[in-house]
Each structure stands twice: as C-alpha cells, then as structure tokens.
Amino acid sequence: MLRIEALPEPSRTMALAAPLIATGITILISSLFFLSLGFNPIDTLHGFFVQPLMSLNGLSEWLLKASPLIIIACGLAIGFRANVWNIGAEGQLILGAIAATGIGLFAPWQDSVFLLPSMIAGAIMAGMAWAAVPAFLRSRMNTNEILVTLMLTYVATLFLSYLVHGPWRDPAGFNFPQTALLPYKATFSVFDHSYRLNSSIFFAIAAVIITWFFLERSFLGFRMSVGGVAPNAARYAGFRSSTAIWVGLLAGGAAAGLAGVGEVAGPLGQLSAHISPGYGFAAIIVAFVGRLHAVGIVLGGLLLSLLYLGGETVQLQYGLPSAIANIFQGLLLFFLLGGNFLINYRIRRIR
C-alpha cells in the first residue's frame, strides 16, 4: 500500500529533482506513445528538443517566442503570489499592442527619437488601464477578478477586430484586416537582418531582474506574498489587501502591455486581428511551471517556447499530426506541474 505524507518542510532536493523526474516520465510515456503510432521516438524527441536549436534562426525564434512569455509571466507571478488571479493578460497584451500601434502610426512626433519610447510607455499604460478595471471592481465591489479579466479579454479582442477591420485598416492592404506597417523608427531594431530576434529581448531580461528583486527582496513583495499564503496573517499585520490587488493586477497589465508592443513593433511590424498566438494564456502556465519565481519563469518560458517550435518541427519534418504534438506538450506540462507535489509531500510504501 502507498501512502501520501506531508513533509514537515518542503524538500530542497525534490525542488530540483522534480522537474527532472517529470521530464523523465514524459520521455518514457511519450516514447511508448510515439512508438504505438509508428513514429520513431528518438527522432521525434530529437525533433522536439534538439533540432529547433540547431540553427541560428532556430535560436533566434526560440528567444523571440520566449520573450513575451517571460515578460508576461513575470507580471502575472507578482499577482499570483498574492492570490490575485489575472487570467486576462491576453486582453491586456492586445490593448498594449493597440496603443503602441496607434502612437506609432498616428502620433504627430513621427520623426522624433521618442517615438518608440512613447509607444512603449503607451503600451504599458494601456495594459495597466485594462487591468485597472478588474482591480477597481475587485477592491471596491469585491467582484471576482478571474471572471472580469477573462471577459475583458473578449472585449479587447473584439475591439482589436473592429479597429483592424474598420478605422485602422490599411487602405493599401488589399482589405486584409491589418493596419499599415509601422514606420522604421517605430520598430525595435533587429540584431541581424536575417533573423527576427530584436532588441525587445532586453525587456525580458529587465522584467526578470525587476521581478526577482520585487518578489524576493522588496517589502511590498513580501507583504503581497503573505497576503497570498496567509490572508489572515496579512490582515493581522495590517497589510492592505487592496494594495495587493492593485499592484498584482497592474503588474500583470504592465507586463502584458509591454509584451504587446514587443510583438507589433517587433516581428509583426503592424497590428492585425491575430497578434498573439495566446501568449497571455500560455504565460499563466509559464508562471506556474516557474513556480512563481523569476528564475523559474525564465526556464519555463524557454521550455514553452521550445515546445512551440518543436511542435512545428515535428509536424513539418516527421508528419506528426498537430494533435499529437499538443498531447506531448500537455504531457510534459502536466508532469512538470504535478511533480511539484513531490516538494511538499512524499509517497511512502507501508508494510
């Protein structure tokens, strides 16, 4: 018989070993799975994890996709630590992208060096404004921020759709639902014209550093974490929950807005109806795979980005159906998140 026992203190060994165990189990199960469907597991796993990173373009794409995931996950983690559940980062990203595009296309200071910085500031503020709505409603009227943030994502999507189909549609764009291309000064410079990776990657690095200091070293971060772990202790100490709600949501909104400008002023170069392949939602997974910790989020973002690329590679290279690529991604995330259980509990066999 097996029994689950809570550990008196979280296991440090397991904190490191759990992801390795999870990866091992995923490789084992998915290999059997690939075999049963007639695919060579070694080739397939190679296609997933190694092949995307074998070329400079692959590496560029890897970091390019990881960057928005990491930025958003950093912002979300600040809220999640305080039990503030912002699941509408996708909408906040869209608002950021809209604001950045609006400034980039229509601001009167088109030739100024401040064009791109003003787009960045505008995007951050737009993301924060979108997140301020649930923050206001939660702190004043105790609404559920999960529902409000999620629903506002649909509003944002429809608003984006209206803009790119209507007033902002590029007149010379053959009726495609997209805006005109942003002028050169309104985009992030690339490191090399053969690859899409651009200077917005520095924002991801900055976001990680700021988040680390905020969560691990700042007093506000401590207060917010206390509110998440032990709300009664926070109330006992007089830490205001409204502060946690506002900071938690605004951090997520700012990060998502920043990721939004990174997309439109980066690889996309314009606003279209589909500016995000779900970065705002995937970042939630990244935040949890990274255990709401800045360093973990970097690893989580790199992993998820690799899974995206690997999924494409195996479809193109080995003809794996996209559903199977998704199942593999799901398996890995499932075991990674489930593996965290081993940090706080142990399974014992009783004789």
Next chain:
Amino acid sequence: MPPRLELSGINKAYPGVIANDNISFSVQPGEIHAVLGENGAGKSTLMKIIYGAISADSGEIRCDGKLIKEHGPAVSRGLGIEMVYQHFALFESISVVENIALSMPDRMNLPALSAEVRTISKKYGLPIDPNALVLSLSMGERQRVEIVRCLLRNPKLLILDEPTSVLTPQAVQILFETLRQLAQEGCSILYISHKLDEVRTLCHTATVLRGGHVTGRVDPSAASASKLARLMVGHELEEVSRPATQKSKKPLFEVRELRLAAANAMDTALQNLNMEVFGGEIVGIAGVAGNGQNELAAAMSGETVNSDPDAILLESRPVAHLDAGQRRDLGFGFIPEERLGRGAIPPYPLSENALLTAHRQGMTTLGFTKRHRAKDFAAQVIRRFRVKANGPDSIASGLSGGNLQKFIVGREIHLSPKVLLVSQPTWGVDVGAAAYIRQTLIDLSRSGKAVIVISEEVEELFEVCDRLYVMSDGKLSQSIDRKTANIEDIGLLMTSGAEYDYRETNIA
C-alpha cells in the same frame, strides 16, 4: 486479561529531533492513563503512532494482546481505538451530523444518525445539536462533536489530546464526568495533557515524557504536583510573581460604546462595550468561547475597522477607524489565539515571521527588506524567550505549538508595545512555557505598559490579572477587581451566555 494497549520500544525520529525514544507502557481496560509532558516532549507524535496516523521507526504495539502489524487509522477504528485531536478535524460549513456521517461511510441515514447522536449526547452529558453548522459552534462544542463521533463507535480505547485547553472550568468538570463514566464502562482512556491538576484529579496512572523518553511512571493522585512537574520539566517550577504596581493616571487604552453588527449569522454582535485599561496593569476578559471575544479582539486590534473613530482610544487618541498596521505604528501590539496563518505565516521561516510585524524596527530601506535585520531580530527572540528552533531559518509550521506561541509572544513583547492585547496566551502551551509567558506579561505591565488578556481559562486570569471583565453574549460586565472576586462568581457571569442556553427544543 491482557492489557488493552501495550507499547514496547517505540522509536520515532524526524530530521533533527528524536520525537520518541524507546517508549514502552501499557494501559489496562477501564484505566484512565495520562501521558504527561511539555510541548515538544513527543506526546502528540506518540499518540499519532498509536492511532496509526504516522508509523514508528521501530517498536511494537499490541491491542488486547494482539500485535498490530499493518497499522493505520482504519486499522485503529477496526480495533476500537478512537482519537480526538487537539486541532479538530471538522468541516465548518456543514452540520454536526453530516460531519459525523462523513467519518462513517456506512451510516448515511442522517435522521437515524441524528437520533443516535442525541441519545449518546444525553447519556454522556454532552449536549450537542446534530443539525447545527459546525462554524457556529464554540471550540468546546466542537470538541463534544469529536467526542460524540468517537463514542458512536463504542470505542475500547479513547485518545484525547489536550482536551481541556478550550474548555471553561464548568465544561472541564462535565468532560471529566463523561470520561469517568466511560472508564467505568470498561473503555480505556489515554489522556494527553500538561496540566498537573487535571491529571491528578482524573487519571489513575501517568506516564511522564520529557525530550522524547519516559522519565517516570507514577500514580498521579499520590504524587505531589512538584514531583510531577520535576519529572516533566526537569526542574522545579517557579511561582508566578506579581509585584505591586503603580497605575498610570490616564488610561492608555479605552473602549467606548463599541458596537459592531454581526458580519454573518455565526458571529456575535458587540453591544455597547466599555472598558478602560491603565498603564501598569493587566486586565483580563473572561468568557466562554464564542461570546464575542473574537469579534472584540479583531475590533481592538484593527483587523476589523470601525466607522466611529472614538469607539477605541489609544492614549486618548481615536483609533477605531485605523487598520491593524496603523494601530501598531501607534504602539499597539496583538497576539492572536490562532498561531498558524494569523500570528505566523506557516510556510515561512521565523526571520520572515519576524518581519511580519517587526518591520517597523528598521527592517526596510527604500522598500527593500533588510533580511539580516529580520534574522537578528528573530535570533534575539529565540534566545530571549528560549524558543526551541533551529535558528531564524526554521519554518514556522515546523515548530511545536508551544514553541511557535513563545516565538509570537516574544516577537510582540520584543517590539515593546505600549498596549498589548493577548488572546489565549497559553492555549496548548506546556507548563514551563505557560508560566514563563504569564510572568513575561506581568513584567511587561509592571514596566508601565497596559496588557489585556482574553482567556477562556479563568484560573489563568486569576493568576495574572489585576482586574477582570466578563464577556457574555456580546456584552461586557462591569470591571471586577480580582482581589474581591471569586472564580464561582465569574463562572456564573460567564454562563449567562449561549453555551449553556441549551434547550431540547432547539434540536428537535
């Protein structure tokens, strides 16, 4: 006849501590057997091993002469071993009978079960309403639910872990009657406690534990209290001393016509409370659990904010509209009765638990925490208040209840507040630590500070307080001078409350 329970050579080690070291004893049928020891002596671990909730590293357990091989709570229940934990395992949002039914998978017929609950509760003098929601019950009533739940299974051995820490003097008497009746019917009782008087009045035999091993087997009614204490603590207990004091001219803390509507059906509304506390004195608030003490404590601490600023005055300054942090800034300190999750953050190290309220003492600069300051502070508290912990990095939830309480009390006193409110200061704390905490509170008041103690243990209040108020049904009595008061009168003032307002018609 073989003993009901026989332990031989029980060992259990946790990383860093030996909780049980070669423990052996036996309990006869119908015997009330005390396991006496300080917090951290290994009592709770031992009981969990007996019950099968955790497994021993080595050693044998025999029940009625039969060796238990594969142990577990289900095995225990099959053998007729039942346990009432110190921290109750009840779901608050469902009714008493539903809670009981959950532990008896074969008994989902609620009306029949309710009837049985009533029969048992009448037979053993444990009044309980099967249809009441658990969250509306006081701690004492919750304990009855736990006991009735065990009794429904006709136990052969009943384990009670610190059962009286939540009871009034009268309720303790009722519990003792019940236990004696059970013992007479042949049920063995393992009674875990650190309270010498109780063990001496109730128990037939006592096994004393200290630091994980047995230090004595005695007949408690024959042994002197000081001998028991010596076995338990390892040295003589110091008497609490209460030197004379000079009261401040003006009260440091006042409650004026405090009113608070009940937030929900389970809370008690506070009705026009008045109270004043001077510097240099300790004032007690007595009362049976659930008569508004929690609401009053939250209102005084600032966890509940009042719209009328003048309802609470701190050094003549209106503070009722301020939150807990702002009141702390003005010199108010508070020790709540719940340690884990309120007074302390369970998964965090002690250093960060120091930061929780002591951050005012220069532990932050420019919004960043100075972690070495927090560590120093925690280390000082650990040293000054003799907290048993592996330094400031120990996780709060890893400490025993009494040690965590010492840490929280120490943290708040180390902050040297002008007014300190303490709720249940020695709830589940061992004798040595309890005496120390009481003395510390007295010393704090004698240094000119105002101390308010809310406690359900009247003896404790008589030991430490200069004046008393009694709380009943959301109202406060007049101030009572301890010198002229006696415990019986206080008990009567307390019992006008809801707990004893028990009528058969309520449960029909």
